[in-house]
Amino acid sequence: MAPNASDDSATAADADELRAARRRKAARYVVPATVVGVAAATIGLVPALADSGDPDLPKISAQELVEKIAASDVQQLSGTVKITTDLGLPDLGGLESSLGSAAGPSGSGDGSSADPSSKLTELASGTHTLRVAADGENKQKVSLLEDAAEYSLIHNGKDVWGYDSKSNSVFHTTASEQAGKPKGELPATPKDLAEDALKAADKTTSITVEGTAQVAGRDAYRLVIKPKDKDTTVGQITVAVDSKTGLPLKFTLTPASGGAAVVDAGFTQVSFAQPAASTFDFTPPKGAKVEEEDASKAPGHAEHFGKEQRKDLDKGSAELGKTGPEGLNVIGDGWDSIATFDTGGKGVPSGAEVGGDAGSFLDSLGDKVSGGFGQGTVFKTRLINALITDDGKVYVGAVTKDALVKAADAGK
Template sequence: MAPFESDDSVSAADAEELRSARRRKAARYLVPATVVGVAAATIGLVPALADSGDPDLPKISAQELIEKIATSDVQQLSGTVKITTDLGLPDLGGLEKSLGSGAGSSSGDGSSADPSTKLTELASGTHTLRVAADGEDKQKVSLLEDAAEYSLIHNGKDVWGYDSGSNSVFHTTVEKGDGQQEEVPATPKDFAEDALKAVDKTTSVTVDGTAQVAGRDAYRLVIKPKDEGTTVGRITVAVDAKTGLPLKFTLTPASGGAAVVDAGFTQVTFAKPAASTFDFTPPKGAKVTEEDAPKASEHSDSDGKDLPKDLPKLPGGASGEAEDFKGLDVIGDGWDSIATFDTGGQGIPSGSEAGGGDFGGFLDSLGDKVSGKFGEGTVFKTRLINALITDDGKVYVGAVTKDALVKAADAGK
């Protein structure tokens, strides 16, 4: 576990020994990007805290609570969950209609039951889900909609997606240990573990009292960056006092306001789900789309080296393939570090250059034109992740301010 600063009584010598023993390079942009990717492509879990008041629990240090998370081994659970995501993305307006978007729709030859398409709905608004898990080979998440339901089921080697609105089925297979299970729904523990990768000398970690989540007593762990250039304000994780399982995850931006991601259980039980929960047979008349499992070589770069495990998710939720992240590098360290790579192409056209209309207006609403020693480019903004794409195709992305991106591009020229 990486070193951290807390309110606990730890001697300077002990802290330095921890830092020396556990220090590692921190690609801080990956943490919030991974959080966004998970929110867009897998499960998010969130409720408000219960009104019954904060429980009286034994005192625990930040280090002890982190170790409790690390050693948590909950294999079986089921429950009802919610996720609220507010990235501050612009309203699509007429663009959504012009592109033919809508519930149950699919584009091209793709399936509306494909999880990399369907679960991007979690990237904005508030959604209710049902979840279940029985070990590493059996998980299910169902996204509840007004007039339909979408389910993603992992049972052994099979991964099924089913969209009841369009009666469409997506199917692929995974091999245990081949890394492909990343596309199967995650739990709040995955959110917390991604955040804890950020913990080092640039981070303050404290225990901030207790709470009740889904009727269970929990400790609140607070993770705060010290770097001033980051857009991340604080991360709060409610940790189940008995099992060590993270029950609630909240990421608040440095700019304040509503949380970017607020995720957690509203109801949970740790009883073994019925085996039938994970059974699935395509309904009669359903359109079934089969997708071959990606080969291992697709997760390596052109030199045969393994790509970073925690690459940010690309639009659609799939993790980056080698050609998308060729030459990936990280500038600096800490929470204000910036990832950079070269697309080998051109920058993003302005709205007028794209022909105007709804699509042109959408492009203009996404970004700000900037210039510097590097030349010209466009900064695309959310409340958490910002990205600069230069007119010659270079990309700078991180949980940092627009000025930090321009400064990084100037330095790299």
């Protein structure tokens, strides 16, 4: 590593300043990509994005680097982002094909395969390549490249188009009038992911600068965010920040348990030149089936999984209950936050009760637990764990199994 590491830690005041800056200035270049919404909490990067060098850059403190990110105002860019998901889920076996058949030919139930919400599950595992482009706050595009096919989500002015080339189907809705963006904007780039992590920075977080890196041919500083909470499953987050523009180029989240990254998203190519205007043009192809939708009125679509909901969760706010499941509350704050709600029904059936591939899948995910609350099952990944009690209460968070049981006991 180049000798520019800093032991400075960002304080709570620094985090407050960052949040204020974020309120003053929207991240205008970000693609409003519901299709990559899973990236907020469930992505890991391929080894091909390993650093290609340690450039010698001027020393910078953690506070100065956080301020540089907040001040970044890149509005024009194009590039390629590589994403790999590694939640440590077991092999779905025959369950995956069974679910696909039940969903219909497009795998999305009754809806169009071009509907962004139908693409979320595809990013829950494996390696994916995204092409992104932006020209100000009213023109963004993200394309998910698949085998012999492509899915694109385009925002151009008031129109938002989703197009699935495999099925030749089109989804169309209109952007929110607020800031000229469609509702339901979700993370599509390392900048989104980095800002979501930084806004949670408080007394429970250590933020330092630890060396440099080169990402997509750009010199960058390495900002390291480490939770101090002992019950969280998050080990640390590393953000490669472009030394000139302050734009996060790469985001890596490693679990407290060690091993491969769970969340790691970064550019393999990036340009800050203005994209061609034609990049954002879209006309439904001949013969394509077009689904028109008012996203603001669709409970299963974008706005219900957007940034505002995640902000509430990050703050540990009871206001989340207004947009999330009825009766949802948040216990604690910071990295140890646990969301809880009552389904009003019974707990999860055992694998033996379900039977078949689905039953085997349930058993592979769940651990039976008991405590003062009674009995239940903890469903686990390398990042997010959830306890569902036998009487239908749910506790979920980026915390350990023991923390969930403790929360259930306290809530009894």
